[in-house]
Amino acid sequence: MAVQLQIAEGKIKKYKTVYEVGNFTGDLYYYTDKWVANCGREWKDKPKEGEECDHLDCAIYLAEQQNDGGPKAFVFLIVIAIAMAILLYVIDQRIELVYMLIFPGVITLVAFHILIVGIIAGKRFDELTEYRDKGTINGTKASQIFDVS
Numbered sequence: 001m002a003v004q005l006q007i008a009e010g011k012i013k014k015y016k017t018v019y020e021v022g023n024f025t026g027d028l029y030y031y032t033d034k035w036v037a038n039c040g041r042e043w044k045d046k047p048k049e050g051e052e053c054d055h056l057d058c059a060i061y062l063a064e065q066q067n068d069g070g071p072k073a074f075v076f077l078i079v080i081a082i083a084m085a086i087l088l089y090v091i092d093q094r095i096e097l098v099y100m101l102i103f104p105g106v107i108t109l110v111a112f113h114i115l116i117v118g119i120i121a122g123k124r125f126d127e128l129t130e131y132r133d134k135g136t137i138n139g140t141k142a143s144q145i146f147d148v149s
């Protein structure tokens, strides 16, 4: 069910614990193999709301991974986008600017998306570790709630 932390005012914050693992096939299609949590649980298909584990450590691990990976993936993709723009120009110097920038442009958008996900994950990582270490989120007392079913 993911980790749910209730802040004193009655507000609930949810933190994902599960992430997808997959591979790129030859034509760069990303194929999702399975969904996993850091505790070792696996799902063949994307777990439905309520099926994810609710381990605080799994949520912290995922936030940390996304936070670490965000800036690295961003730099990597931007380098690829620039290289691709240059390559397209080298292949055909009469290429119109719009065609030269369309694929690099898409990659740049993806890069910014990943960077923003990473920044948000960093904020979540701070909240989760603050809760783990002090029992608070942004200085407000919080408690983990569990669905009873």
Ligand SMILES: [Zn+2]
Pocket (backbone or CB within 6 Å): 017, 037, 038, 039, 040, 041, 053, 054, 055, 058
């Ligand atoms: Zn777990």
